[in-house]
Amino acid sequence: xxxxxxxxxxxxxxxxxxxxxxxxxxxxxxxxxxxxxxxxxxxxxxxxxxxxxxxxxxxxxxxxxxxxxxxxxxxxxxxxxxxxxxxxxxxxxxxxxxxxxxxxxxxxxxxxxxxxxxxxxxxxxxxxxxxxxxx
Amino acid sequence: xxxxxxxxxxxxxxxxxxxxxxxxxxxxxxxxxxxxxxxxxxxxxxxxxxxxxxxxxxxxxxxxxxxxxxxxxxxxxxxxxxxxxxxxxxxxxxxxxxxxxxxxxxxxxxxxxxxxxxxxxxxxxxxxxxxxxxx
DNA sequence: TTTCCATACGTACGCACGTACGCTTATACT
DNA sequence: AGTATAAGCGTACGTGCGTACGTATGGAAA
Numbered sequence: 348x349x350x351x352x353x354x355x356x357x358x359x360x361x362x363x364x365x366x367x368x369x370x371x372x373x374x375x376x377x378x379x380x381x382x383x384x385x386x387x388x389x390x391x392x393x394x395x396x397x398x399x400x401x402x403x404x405x406x407x408x409x410x411x412x413x414x415x416x417x418x419x420x421x422x423x424x425x426x427x428x429x430x431x432x433x434x435x436x437x438x439x440x441x442x443x444x445x446x447x448x449x450x451x452x453x454x455x456x457x458x459x460x461x462x463x464x465x466x467x468x469x470x471x472x473x474x475x476x477x478x479x480x481x482x
Numbered sequence: 483x484x485x486x487x488x489x490x491x492x493x494x495x496x497x498x499x500x501x502x503x504x505x506x507x508x509x510x511x512x513x514x515x516x517x518x519x520x521x522x523x524x525x526x527x528x529x530x531x532x533x534x535x536x537x538x539x540x541x542x543x544x545x546x547x548x549x550x551x552x553x554x555x556x557x558x559x560x561x562x563x564x565x566x567x568x569x570x571x572x573x574x575x576x577x578x579x580x581x582x583x584x585x586x587x588x589x590x591x592x593x594x595x596x597x598x599x600x601x602x603x604x605x606x607x608x609x610x611x612x613x614x615x616x617x
Numbered sequence: 618t619t620t621c622c623a624t625a626c627g628t629a630c631g632c633a634c635g636t637a638c639g640c641t642t643a644t645a646c647t
Numbered sequence: 648a649g650t651a652t653a654a655g656c657g658t659a660c661g662t663g664c665g666t667a668c669g670t671a672t673g674g675a676a677a
Contacts, residue, residue: 362634367577380654388580397636399655404634418643418654432578433593436586439574440594442502443567445523448594449603451571452587456607458568459575459583463612468584470608472591477601497664515624532666534625539664553624553673 358409358426366435367391368401369410369424377423493544493561501570502526503536504545504559512558 361369371383378386384398402422405411410426444450455461456469496504506518513521519533537557540546545561579585590596591604 359633363573363577364635370578370580393635394637395654396638400636403656415655420655429593432589435574435578436589436594438498439570442498443505443570445505448590449596449600452590452596452600452604453607454567454571455583455587455590456604456611458564459571461584461587461611465584465587466608466612469587469591470605470612472588473601473605473608476591476596477598477605494663499665528665529667530624531668535666538626550625555625 356409360434360438361405361408361410361431365401365405365408365410366431368398369405369426369431370428372402372405372411372422372424373428377421379419379421383422491544495569495573496540496543496545496566500536500540500543500545501566503533504540504561504566505563507537507540507546507557507559508563512556514554514556518557 368383371386372378375382375386380395380399380402383402384395387393387398402411406413406422410431411422411424413420413422440446440448440451503518506521507513510517510521515530515534515537518537519530522528522533537546541548541557545566546557546559548555548557575581575583575586
């Protein structure tokens with residue numbers, strides 16, 4: 348019972364824009380449309396109704412639930428970020444790197460500015476992983 | 483003269499499927515439709531004509547050029563992988579991690595299996611970067 | 618030279634996506 | 648109580664995407 352789950356319950360993937368919205372929803376917890384709308388990066392401006400539509404679709408796709416209290420609908424994420432992120436990143440890795448994640452890590456470290464603190468953190472992470480792996 | 487370049491010459495981004503095809507094109511160099519078609523991951527099967535369409539669109543968008551020799555058209559990538567990858571990854575990082583690449587690196591290392599050799603390579607990379615940064 | 622095969626090229630088609638309007642209605646103010 | 652404001656909900660609409668078919672035709676085989 349797992350293949351079946353995959354077949355029957357597979358949620359359609361979130362689109363790029365829906366991912367943006369989902370991210371906000373994870374960050375600020377259960378939230379109304381307005382909450383999400385306001386917690387949105389100022390540069391990327393969207394119409395209120397558009398945000399509303401995205402949230403509706405996110406729920407339709409099974410990644411959130413909502414309740415109407417009086418006049419206001421509140422959305423709660425029902426899928427864990429980890430899972431959604433795994434899928435989205437997995438897709439990218441598959442298409443762009445043939446499924447290998449190492450090249451992506453390499454790209455990120457080399458091409459995108461990661462500051463000293465970041466580098467240190469990654470180094471520590473690596474050490475931990477190496478310890479665990481050789482156990 | 484740079485903003486203007488961006489405005490006038492900005493290529494429309496490649497779609498996910500087009501990225502897959504572009505990747506093959508980079509890997510095997512100038513190639514005919516059939517070449518690309520055959521160098522395609524066996525699991526992911528596509529119709530020959532579909533690959534053909536993608537290549538046409540990739541060229542239309544400005545990421546490749548082609549020449550017809552006799553009966554056969556040969557495509558050559560005209561955009562560097564680094565650039566295209568930067569854009570695609572950048573988009574994902576923006577939408578899913580608010581522009582921070584560190585969380586993505588963290589995710590990759592923790593959640594996706596990277597073998598010992600990979601870890602070692604990353605560690606070395608980090609050391610290099612740290613040396614360079616503190617120079 | 619006729620025939621066959623593969624390829625190019627135009628075209629198609631449904632669905633998802635990005636984005637938003639407009640109408641209706643419940644709450645909040647006056 | 649009446650009116651304004653804000654939210655929900657249905658609906659819309661152009662564009663791109665994923666996928667492929669069909670037809671014409673050039674080159675290879677017979």
